[in-house]
Structures are given as structure tokens and as C-alpha cells.
Amino acid sequence: MAEEHIATGAEHGEAAHEQHGPMEQFTIKPLIPIQVGRLDLSYTNSALFMTFAIALSALLFWGATRARTMVPGRLQSTAELLYSFVQDMVVSNTGKEGMKYFPFIFTLFLFILFGNILGLMPYAFTFTSHIAVTAALAFFIFFAVTIIGFARHGLHFFSLFLPPGTPLWMAFILVPLEVFSYLIRPFSLSLRLFANMLAGHVLLKVLAGFVIALGFAFGWVPFLAVFGVTFLEIMVAFIQAYVFALLACIYLNDAIHLH
Amino acid sequence: MPQFDPSTFSSQIFWLVVTFALLYWVVAKIAVPRIGEVLDQRARVIQEDLDRALALKGETDQAVQAYEKAMAAARDQAGDHMRAVTSEAKATADARTAELSAVVGKQVAEAEARIAKAKEDALASLRGIAADTAKDVVAKLAGLSPSQADLDAAVTAALKETK
Numbered sequence: 001m002a003e004e005h006i007a008t009g010a011e012h013g014e015a016a017h018e019q020h021g022p023m024e025q026f027t028i029k030p031l032i033p034i035q036v037g038r039l040d041l042s043y044t045n046s047a048l049f050m051t052f053a054i055a056l057s058a059l060l061f062w063g064a065t066r067a068r069t070m071v072p073g074r075l076q077s078t079a080e081l082l083y084s085f086v087q088d089m090v091v092s093n094t095g096k097e098g099m100k101y102f103p104f105i106f107t108l109f110l111f112i113l114f115g116n117i118l119g120l121m122p123y124a125f126t127f128t129s130h131i132a133v134t135a136a137l138a139f140f141i142f143f144a145v146t147i148i149g150f151a152r153h154g155l156h157f158f159s160l161f162l163p164p165g166t167p168l169w170m171a172f173i174l175v176p177l178e179v180f181s182y183l184i185r186p187f188s189l190s191l192r193l194f195a196n197m198l199a200g201h202v203l204l205k206v207l208a209g210f211v212i213a214l215g216f217a218f219g220w221v222p223f224l225a226v227f228g229v230t231f232l233e234i235m236v237a238f239i240q241a242y243v244f245a246l247l248a249c250i251y252l253n254d255a256i257h258l259h
Numbered sequence: 260m261p262q263f264d265p266s267t268f269s270s271q272i273f274w275l276v277v278t279f280a281l282l283y284w285v286v287a288k289i290a291v292p293r294i295g296e297v298l299d300q301r302a303r304v305i306q307e308d309l310d311r312a313l314a315l316k317g318e319t320d321q322a323v324q325a326y327e328k329a330m331a332a333a334r335d336q337a338g339d340h341m342r343a344v345t346s347e348a349k350a351t352a353d354a355r356t357a358e359l360s361a362v363v364g365k366q367v368a369e370a371e372a373r374i375a376k377a378k379e380d381a382l383a384s385l386r387g388i389a390a391d392t393a394k395d396v397v398a399k400l401a402g403l404s405p406s407q408a409d410l411d412a413a414v415t416a417a418l419k420e421t422k
Contacts, residue, residue, distance in 0.1 A: 198262070
């Protein structure tokens with residue numbers, strides 16, 4: 001399937017054969033080919049939807065903070081609701097010190113939320129269904145949290161791997177376990193979002209394929225299923241953005257407060 | 260699976276970094292300060308309103324207390340006044356009654372004295388008439404002429420009996 005991918009514009013013209021499988025929707029197509037040295041930095045459909053996501057967020061904030069009235073309008077209410085929601089999440093999981101990282105968590109939440117939601121539009125591309133994107137975000141959080149932890153606590157940060165009050169003989173079992181669960185974090189974090197978005201979109205596509213295959217006689221059965229699953233996916237889009245941001249908060253809390 | 264095509268990773272991650280950094284800048288430099296300011300300001304205004312409402316309520320309570328105190332004082336004063344007026348009126352009435360009853364008593368006593376005198380006069384004249392009548396009756400019936408002393412004694416005895 002990798003052959004479908006087109007790295008440059010020249011290849012794009014030749015290899016434009018369309019394949020209508022459930023995985024076709026995840027194909028990355030370059031829109032503006034950009035090659036820097038040996039790196040392919042093409043502006044793709046993925047980049048386009050990232051642009052849409054941040055443009056929509058920026059538009060929301062522009063509309064919401066234009067008037068800044070005491071009694072908020074619709075847009076201002078929406079932005080304030082999102083703000084308070086993420087703020088509560090940050091404060092309740094990392095405490096007051098965590099508010100320093102609130103803009104980052106807020107950005108993370110909005111970026112994933114808009115990516116997930118926009119991806120549900122017909123003909124849209126879901127950049128959060130790509131492991132490269134989710135892994136990049138997850139590893140960034142992992143390294144940032146580790147650096148913050150060492151910066152705040154120095155070598156004392158290693159005490160994270162041994163909960164206080166543990167008997168010494170237990171340390172031989174517990175420390176490797178804790179280290180492993182710490183190192184696995186970026187993988188579980190990135191796979192969770194990636195797998196959720198991938199599975200949802202494949203499911204929708206397969207069910208939609210059945211609608212065509214069964215025709216007018218029985219097509220309405222999978223059509224109703226698509227209808228229901230779409231609502232489920234809207235919920236999943238929100239929940240996965242929430243879970244990603246929440247876990248980032250929990251990891252930050254470990255770095256700030258150890259245990 | 261297009262997800263596992265490594266040739267797309269560089270462009271995905273590059274644009275992820277670019278767009279994410281842009282959004283971070285928008286959020287950190289524009290959205291968060293502005294929304295935070297609005298929320299803080301709203302919280303401040305609500306707190307101020309609450310404080311003011313509390314102060315006003317305190318003032319109201321004080322005013323109500325003062326009003327109740329004034330009402331109680333006025334009620335006491337009115338009661339005192341009523342009692343004073345009532346006792347004064349009662350004293351005046353008593354004095355008038357006493358005065359009137361004295362006058363009436365005097366008049367009654369005078370009248371009684373007059374009646375007693377009239378009665379005595381009447382009795383005195385009755386005694387004379389009775390004695391004369393008795394003398395005449397005795398003279399006519401018995402042909403005797405009793406002494407004046409006997410007549411008087413007989414009349415007195417008869418008057419005593421009839422009494």
C-alpha cells in the first residue's frame with residue numbers, strides 16, 4: 001500500500017490511480033511539493049487539515065475575544081467553556097503550579113479536538129489517525145515532562161520510580177516495573193489516539209460500503225448503523241482529545257510533584 | 260497502510276510542529292490572556308456586587324432595628340401618656356363625684372330635717388287634737404271631766420301602742 005503514497009508532484013501525476021478500500025482515506029497526498037535537501041516537507045492534505053484546525057481555533061478565539069463583554073455571547077461562551085474545562089483539568093490534576101503549562105495543554109486539547117472533529121466531515125482527512133502525528137505529540141510530551149522533572153528535582157526525580165515507604169527488597173521488583181511503565185507512556189499515549197481514530201474511520205467506511213453494496217432493498221440497515229456510529233465517533237473525538245490532554249496533565253503532575 | 264509509510268513522516272511532523280507552534284502562540288499570547296482577563300473581571304464584578312449587597316443588607320438590618328426600637332419607645336411613651344391621662348380623668352371624676360355627693364347629702368339631710376320637723380309638728384298638733392277629742396268624747400259619753408295630765412298620759416300611751 002505504500003506505493004500509493006506520492007512523495008513529489010511529478011509522481012503524483014503518474015500514480016493517481018484511486019483505490020476505494022477502507023484505508024484509502026488515510027492516504028497522504030502532497031498538495032504543494034516541498035523538498036529540502038533529502039527531506040520531503042510537502043504541504044499535504046494532512047498539513048491542510050492541521051491548518052484548518054488551527055485556523056478554526058484562531059477564528060473561534062478571534063470571534064470570542066472581540067467584544068469581551070461581561071455577559072458573554074455564543075462564541076465567547078464557547079471559548080470560556082473550553083478554557084474553564086481545560087483549566088479545571090489542569091488545576092485538579094497538577095495543582096496551581098501546573099497552570100504554567102496551561103497554554104500548552106489547552107493548545108494540545110484544541111489541536112486534537114479540532115483534528116478529530118474536522119476529520120469526521122465527509123471527504124475530510126484525519127491527521128490524528130496517523131501514528132507519526134500522535135507519536136510526535138506523545139514523545140514531545142514524554143521528553144518535556146522528563147526534562148521538567150529533572151529540572152525541578154534533579155536526581156531526586158528518580159524517586160518517582162520508588163514510591164515512598166516501599167520495603168527495600170520490593171525495590172528490585174518495583175523499580176524495573178515503574179521504569180518500564182514510565183517508558184511505555186509515549187507508546188500507549190500515541191497508540192490510543194491513533195487506534196481510536198483509525199478504527200472509527202475504518203468502521204464508518206466499511207459500513208458505508210455496505211450501504212452501496214446492499215442497495216435500496218437492505219441498504220438502510222448499514223445506513224442506520226453509519227448514522228449511529230457517526231454520533232459515537234463524535235463522542236470518541238471529544239473523549240480522545242480529553243484523554244490525551246488529561247494524561248499529559250497526569251504525567252506533568254508526576255514531574256512537578258513526584259508522587 | 261498509509262500510516263506506516265515512513266516517507267510521509269517528515270512532512271507530517273514538520274507541518275505538525277509548524278501548525279502546533281502557531282496555535283500555541285495564538286493560545287498563549289492572545290486567547291489565554293484575553294479570556295483569563297474576562298473571567299477574572301467577571302469574578303471580580305460578581306464579588307464586588309455580592310460584597311455591596313451584603314453591606315446594604317447590614318444597613319437595612321440596622322435600619323429595621325432602629326425602626327423597631329423607635330416603635331417600642333413610641334409605644335411605651337403612648338402607654339405612659341394614656342395612663343397619665345386616665346388617672347387624671349379618674350381623679351377629676353372622683354373629685355366631682357365626691358363634691359356632688361356632699362351637696363346631695365347636705366340637701367338630703369336638710370330635707371330629712373324638714374320632714375322630721377313637719378312630722379313632729381304634725382304629731383304635736385295631733386296630740387292636742389287627740390287630747391281635745393278625747394276630752395270631748397269622755398265628757399259626752401261619761402260626763403266626766405278628766406284632768407289635763409290624765410288626758411296627756413292616755414294619749415301618749417295610745418300613740419305608743421299605735422306606733
